[in-house]
Amino acid sequence: MSERIPAQNLTGDFRSRAAEALADGQLRSNFRVAMDSLMQKRADAFADEQEREGLRELGNHIKARALSRLPDLLEQLEAKLTDNGVQVHWAETTEEANRIVHRIIEQRKGSQVVKGKSMVSEEMEMNDYLAARNIECLESDMGEYIVQLDGEKPSHIIMPAIHKNRFQVARLFHDKLGVDETDDVNELIQIGRRALRQKFLEADVGVSGVNFAIAETGTLLLVENEGNGRMSTTAPPVHIAVTGIEKVVENLRDVVPLLSLLTRSALGQPITTYVNMISGPRQPGELDGPEEVHLVLLDNGRSSAFADAQLRQTLNCIRCGACMNHCPVYTRVGGHTYGEVYPGPIGKIVTPHMVGLHKVPDHPSASSLCGACGEVCPVKIPIPELLQRLRQENVVAPGQSRVKDGGAKFSRSERAVWWGWALLNRSPRLYRWFLWAATRLRKLTPRQLGPWTENHAPPMPAARSLHDLVRDHNKQGGRT
């Protein structure tokens, strides 16, 4: 299998990629159409506002409760799963997680892996890691399959191939699979079905993500519409689930509201076609199902986010994608512009903990702070508030930040300006002198003020200050 070669927009920084994406009419209309429809579907699925808000609050409380006992719940989950015959592994880094997965595959002398949709495996870049070790790792979610065939990365966490239209897929299938070019979506899906079914049959190992891990019962719950998740977790002799440590919830009943919030927020569906609850490998006498089930629990920066009570809320996320569907920035620049695994608002708050803020310094500010993401988030993560916090972490002196590699945008001159401004506002004498100078010398204001003057008129102080005007006004008797 070829290494994945990023096909578009993965070079340069956020700004240059954004400029490129904004100029791409096809891409913009693909996203606009898709996001409009996803927003409408969500709105229809939550027709009763009172019901929705009650459920969101419950969702938030369930996740907050789980996080408030996270280490205990992880231990309980491990104990329960072990009882059920599932092997549990822990990884601090993606490298470690990849090594664990690779070791399990090697023990079975496996060479073919088929994968259900898993964002954590994207985080790990598992496909590349295994390909480099001569193990084929094939995506089986239709969207992921399309993206992988084209050597790309997903542009949306729920709809990975949303940036492509049917003609682009038709051309891709024709080029890569040697089939006749057809723009009939049904036929395209059937082509994928046939190609992948053989892979499900042959695969040595199936890999999947996890939507909720239930500590009480030792259960891994997966939602999906296609059935590829069920295939990946049922057909091959070994199933490896990979997940972040934040996915654990306390009780089985906790998933009832979370499930409803997830599928309605993500796709506007009352429920997905399949809800797949896995609590153990094949038992003696059973005729199918994997002989071995493994769970890999990945940290990858999550415990650092967890260390800060405010940033911890990031870990409430149930990966529904609603925040990106409703984000005016995401809709215009598309998922690839972010250059990371998780795009959009959730990406902006979670990525810094994984890769370090210095790698994504523009992410916290690529937001108008319109608040839409926080308003729709089913578990009530205050995303705008967290973005502001990350903006601060971006400019604190290096070494002072509570976020991995924060302070990348720290600037001494900016600091000096703010220090001067604060001084000015504290001293009446200085302030009066400044007003006098600013109104007299106003013509000397620079015409070019960085990006601001690219599309705004340069600011210029008025000829008379407000203080002056008020004084005159009062002299004239204070009447209007």
Added chain:
Amino acid sequence: MSARDRILNKLRAGLNGTRPRPDDFDEALVTRPWQYSAQERVTRLRSLMEAVHTEVHPVTMADWPVKVQELLATRNVGNLLYAPETAHGRQLARHWQAVTAGPTLLAYDRPAEDWKDQLFWQVEASLTGTAGGIAATGSLVLWPDRHEPRLMSLLPPLHIALLRASEIRDNLYELMQEQGWASEMPTNLLLVSGPSKTADIEQVLAYGAHGPKELVVLILEDA
């Protein structure tokens, strides 16, 4: 120290001086909006499932095998996978014996590995029971076991499921409490709410992505 201990220690350090949040789960939020009369339960399940391309037929205890036969005939299906050790499997086999002609019955009676090719490529339809239904979301509960294995409801292009009207519950919460799931989860428990589908290309809905292209629910009117 192992990765496990380091992760747990870091998490514990983060929680220093805090108390666990109380369990304030309010079950009214997940039950009250989703309550129906016995009649509404059937009609709601039916209309939700039909909205996602599922065929639903009311049948009686006595004549459902005839309906199965008819469904297969109109689709020209050549074989049917069934579970010989279940009550409904036996009833089906009896009917098949009586009518002689008809699609071949395939019994799922050996490990999948022994006939994987056939299971994956040649089985055209399957019949399974269900462990209940959910009116709120239009879902079937499947509880695969050694007699009715997991792949039965996944591999064949046509899946026919038997559902007793009396086993339809209002919502998931009620059903899981009543059936006591938390104390005895099987290796695999499924909610199935339609045939397999995808909207990954341009959000255009296409059925039969990886699982069944068609789902037919036979509602046994025993209520």
